Amino acid sequence: MKKVRIGLIGTGRFGRLHLNVLQQLPGAEIAAISDVQKDALEKAASDFGLAKDICYTDPFGLIAREELDAVDIVSDEKSHGPLVLAALQHGKHVIVEKPLSVIYAEAEAIRKAAAESGRQVLVGNISRFSQPYFAIKRQIDEGRLGTIAAIRTKRNFSKSWFHGFGNRVHPVFESGVHELDLLVWYAGCRCTKVMSYERNMSGYAFPDLFSATLVFENGIVASLDSSWMVPAGSPQNLVETLELDGTIDAHIEVIGDQGTASYQLAHAGLSVWTDSGALHPETTLWPTGPEGIGGAIRLELEHFIHRIAENRPSEFMPLSDSVEVMKIAEAIVESGQTGRPVEL
Numbered sequence: 001m002k003k004v005r006i007g008l009i010g011t012g013r014f015g016r017l018h019l020n021v022l023q024q025l026p027g028a029e030i031a032a033i034s035d036v037q038k039d040a041l042e043k044a045a046s047d048f049g050l051a052k053d054i055c056y057t058d059p060f061g062l063i064a065r066e067e068l069d070a071v072d073i074v075s076d077e078k079s080h081g082p083l084v085l086a087a088l089q090h091g092k093h094v095i096v097e098k099p100l101s102v103i104y105a106e107a108e109a110i111r112k113a114a115a116e117s118g119r120q121v122l123v124g125n126i127s128r129f130s131q132p133y134f135a136i137k138r139q140i141d142e143g144r145l146g147t148i149a150a151i152r153t154k155r156n157f158s159k160s161w162f163h164g165f166g167n168r169v170h171p172v173f174e175s176g177v178h179e180l181d182l183l184v185w186y187a188g189c190r191c192t193k194v195m196s197y198e199r200n201m202s203g204y205a206f207p208d209l210f211s212a213t214l215v216f217e218n219g220i221v222a223s224l225d226s227s228w229m230v231p232a233g234s235p236q237n238l239v240e241t242l243e244l245d246g247t248i249d250a251h252i253e254v255i256g257d258q259g260t261a262s263y264q265l266a267h268a269g270l271s272v273w274t275d276s277g278a279l280h281p282e283t284t285l286w287p288t289g290p291e292g293i294g295g296a297i298r299l300e301l302e303h304f305i306h307r308i309a310e311n312r313p314s315e316f317m318p319l320s321d322s323v324e325v326m327k328i329a330e331a332i333v334e335s336g337q338t339g340r341p342v343e344l
């Protein structure tokens with residue numbers, strides 16, 4: 001099979017993880033990279049053995065390269081929308097890290113542009129590829145939980161991470177979109193009403209805590225709580241791979257009239273105790289194994305490469321779900337700021 005030639009934009013922490021995985025995939029070829037920061041770009045080129053003439057400080061220069069099949073966007077959240085649209089205009093398929101955009105109208109424009117161009121836009125909602133979250137989806141679809149009444153979700157991040165994100169993007173577009181994607185996937189229908197509250201404890205531009213209640217068309221009542229206030233003394237579960245050690249404290253509980261299913265990401269079972277502290281290394285998202293990086297990130301990128309090679313939309317990660325997530329995320333911000341519910 002012909003390799004999918006990919007240009008990757010954003011060689012920061014997660015971009016480097018993508019590069020690592022893409023280099024492992026037989027169906028993918030890293031044909032160009034871009035970062036607006038020259039030092040980050042040069043370091044990635046050197047670490048991944050890539051030639052200088054395929055490195056771009058201007059991402060639009062990369063997008064214009066004729067021989068690329070697809071663009072993988074792993075840059076800052078606010079740059080995603082314009083880069084996705086430019087890639088579609090140049091006839092490229094797109095893999096874009098979450099969030100699809102930070103503006104709902106832009107997400108709708110992407111949906112339209114993707115349909116008109118006949119190209120795929122695949123959003124990296126990694127949780128769908130993580131075995132426990134996928135297993136819960138199967139329980140729902142196979143009717144084991146009966147009719148779903150409520151879904152409760154929580155995702156808290158290390159306080160130290162907020163120094164880099166507090167002036168960068170509202171947390172609903174960073175931590176919150178993980179659970180919003182799961183809620184849209186599990187509920188399987190539109191969200192009709194949102195009420196949200198937020199608090200700003202650390203004085204950055206964006207709140208470090210929000211708490212939202214969502215109502216879906218089929219009656220499901222859902223909650224989404226997210227704070228970036230996990231203290232430094234908490235057992236770390238994000239260690240080694242991402243150059244950003246810390247703690248993700250996430251929990252989901254799906255409540256049906258025949259059963260419940262829940263998953264706790266923070267302390268999934270593995271413990272490492274040393275003189276400097278206790279770790280609970282996370283093993284589902286991007287674990288290092290005998291064949292390199294495995295887990296959900298590898299499954300996700302593999303799935304995307306296959307879909308691009310076949311030019312076939314992913315039924316597992318439809319673009320429409322990510323557009324719906326953007327609508328809800330924007331309503332959460334609006335409700336948190338106005339103190340009023342938002343009808344969708």
Ligand SMILES: NC(=O)c1ccc[n+]([C@@H]2O[C@H](COP(=O)([O-])OP(=O)(O)OC[C@H]3O[C@@H](n4cnc5c(N)ncnc54)[C@H](O)[C@@H]3O)[C@@H](O)[C@H]2O)c1
Nearest residue numbers: 010012013014015035036037059074075076079097098126
């Ligand atoms: N799925 C997950 O679990 C997960 C985890 C971490 C990050 N992410 C996502 O990955 C993306 C990147 O996050 P990160 O932690 O790597 O951030 P980062 O700050 O480490 O890296 C972002 C890089 O993008 C570059 N950049 C910014 N704007 C650019 C532009 N217009 N063109 C080219 N390069 C540009 C920056 O210079 C930087 O090197 C974000 O969307 C984030 O939400 C996803």
